[in-house]
Amino acid sequence: MEISTQEFKHCEMIKVKGRVDSATAPQLAQALEKANEDGKYKLVMDMSELEYMSSAGFRALLAAQRNAKKYNRGEVVLVGVPDRIREALELAGFTELFKTFDDPLHAVGHF
Amino acid sequence: MQTVQFQAKFDFLDEIREFVGNIARENGFDDQAVYHIQLAADEAASNVIEHAYGGGADGMLEISCGVKANTLTIILVDHGKSFDPSEVPLPDIQADLGDRKIGGLGIFLMRKLMDEFEYVSGARGNTLTMTKRKA
Structure with a gap:
């Protein structure tokens, strides 16, 4: 798994590549927490190059969304979610908790 | 049926997914x-590592997998703490953000992704069997 971040005027984009499972999810959680520590709560998760995500990754996303939405200070949105991962998120009932976009520009423009 | 043994560590999840x-x-x-099938095997193995062995690295985890009559079977055996899957509360997948529970999601997904899910705990350890028919 690889994580990179890109700053925009009104939000931060966090791109996660590769596979997120119980071994790698703590790193993802850490990157999301780090953004929050830096006062960034408006986050775009770019999942377009993500190959795999287990429920360990879903939990990291859920924690980040809770933290972001607290006091209405922000939101986590998802962009480029691959079909298989979208399907698993749907099974888990997670798709209602996150706005999703196909195009990164639209996701960034949401903020 | 092929069988492999892994140390109960999250680092082996990649290999477990590749095997099945x-x-x-x-x-x-x-x-x-x-x-x-890979996601279900990952969730099952992650549960064993996290809950049956409490994250400790000493335990072993045995996975068997094979296909017969268009049905794939995964059997996972561990010698850690057992649990009663019927007592794991179902996650409320309709709940609002603030009320979402974190636990139980793995078992919920395994049941949804596979056709059959059976867990037996006995003298020879804990055995989880899952099957999936070819579409």
Whole structure:
């Protein structure tokens, strides 16, 4: 798994590549927490190059969304979610908790 | 049926997914089914590592996988703490953000992704059996 971040005027984009499972999810959680520590709560998760995500990754996303939405200070949105991962998120009932976009520009423009 | 043993560590999840994924693919399961089988095996193994062995690295985890009559079977055996899957509360997947519970999601997904899910705890350890039929 690889994580990179890109700053925009009104939000931060966090791109996660590769596979997120119980071994790698703590790193993802850490990157999301780090953004929050830096006062960034408006986050775009770019999942377009993500190959795999287990429920360990879903939990990291859920924690980040809770933290972001607290006091209405922000939101986590998802962009480029691959079909298989979208399907698993749907099974888990997670798709209602996150706005999703196909195009990164639209996701960034949401903020 | 092929069988492999792994140390109960999250680092081996990649290999566990590859093991079941290869068998599924070789036997003609499509990409979507392969993903489901890999995710179910990952969730099962993650639960064993996290809960049966409490994250300690000493435990072993044995996985068998094979296909017979268009049905893939995964059998996972561990010698850690057992649990009663019927007592794991179902996650409320309709709940609002603030009320979402974190636990139980793995078992919920395994049941959704696979056709059968059975857990037996006895003298020879804990045995989880899951099957999936080819579409």
